[in-house]
Amino acid sequence: MAARGSYAKGVARREEILESALDVIGRKGYQNASLKEIAEVVGVTPAALLHYFGSKEELFTAVLRKRDEHDGLEPSVLDAQDAVEGFLEVIRHNTQVPGLVALFSRLSVDAADPAHPAHDYFLERSERLRSTIAESFSSEQQRTTLDPDTLARIIQAASDGLQLQWMIDPTVDMPGIMAALIDALQPAAAKTTD
Amino acid sequence: MAARGSYAKGVARREEILESALDVIGRKGYQNASLKEIAEVVGVTPAALLHYFGSKEELFTAVLRKRDEHDGLEPSVLDAQDAVEGFLEVIRHNTQVPGLVALFSRLSVDAADPAHPAHDYFLERSERLRSTIAESFSSEQQRTTLDPDTLARIIQAASDGLQLQWMIDPTVDMPGIMAALIDALQPAAAKTTD
DNA sequence: GTCTATACTGGGATAGAC
DNA sequence: GTCTATCCCAGTATAGAC
Structure with a gap:
């Protein structure tokens, strides 16, 4: 039901975004970790992040979930x-x-x-x-x-x-x-x- | 050194702002308590709040201090x-x-x-x-x-x-x-x- | 001293082009 | 499915009217 060709890139991007978010949070602290800055690390625009995660809050919730893993x-x-x-x-x-x-x-x-x-x-x-x-x-x-x-x-x-x-x-x-x-x-x- | 005539109004306003901030926080939660909304309750503009307290964060810090009193x-x-x-x-x-x-x-x-x-x-x-x-x-x-x-x-x-x-x-x-x-x-x- | 009007910056979110 | 262009609203800085 998953893993059709074009899905792969999306999954990778998702992981990449989570890693970058963690990175930025670690360096700049949570409060100053804007979507813009995380997007720059990934090399995309803020809107791209919101395409994968619905909102900033959902993105950060996903970061915590990943940490728990x-x-x-x-x-x-x-x-x-x-x-x-x-x-x-x-x-x-x-x-x-x-x-x-x-x-x-x-x-x-x-x-x-x-x-x-x-x-x-x-x-x-x-x-x-x-x-x-x-x-x-x-x-x-x-x-x-x-x-x-x-x-x-x-x-x-x-x-x-x-x-x-x-x-x-x-x-x-x-x-x-x-x-x-x-x-x-x-x-x-x-x-x-x- | 204090309490010259025109100070009275300012002191009262200050109190009024702190009360209103508490009120808005209580009703809408902290996250949605914007300067704009607090200002509306008081009946002034957001800039007026910043005249008394330098920033939003200072305003909220003052609320806590008042509570402690x-x-x-x-x-x-x-x-x-x-x-x-x-x-x-x-x-x-x-x-x-x-x-x-x-x-x-x-x-x-x-x-x-x-x-x-x-x-x-x-x-x-x-x-x-x-x-x-x-x-x-x-x-x-x-x-x-x-x-x-x-x-x-x-x-x-x-x-x-x-x-x-x-x-x-x-x-x-x-x-x-x-x-x-x-x-x-x-x-x-x-x-x-x- | 008290405050409004205004403008500026930067944030997150949306519509729609590729 | 991906991202650009745009929008809206937040907090804030300044100028100057009362």
């Missing part, structure tokens, strides 16, 4: 022997890509509007993330007084909130503070390998 | 018998003013740019807030394994992050989850009135 949270968290360590690894990695963190935070706010193209994306992603957290963490530490969903919401909230603090003051130690929180949430025993 | 965090937290209860009360109150929460969150992100007029505002406000938290909470619960500053950063992060979750899904119980977090962070004893 190739360096996504879920795999890292799940594949790691230690779920907590995998989660911290993701946070450490985010330190290296400030542009993406800014994009993510910005869209988190804008997507509050149900009409925003990223609204559903955030709803679904958050729920997936939280159920992953709830499963992973509860198996490690049964002793917490918090029910799994509340625990998951807290971890997610702290993680998102720390990103805000870190963006304004990059000296903030995101991984360290998250580790301290998780540690503090484990009342008694640490690791019983039983 | 008359329904600010610090007094509530400090005056309350129970510091934790005062803090939760503020969060409960925020549930009633979604426009302000959206504005705050949006500027939190935009202010990451050191050139943004709200950059210093957030740096200072955050530090003040955290030292308040650090003092209040440590006096109540000495037993936590967390040092006061880390504890304060966590509380602040969780609070900000919960707002993001709540904006996308208003059924999220911000006060309840924050209470659960604070409770979980108190390992053993609850309140020793000693």
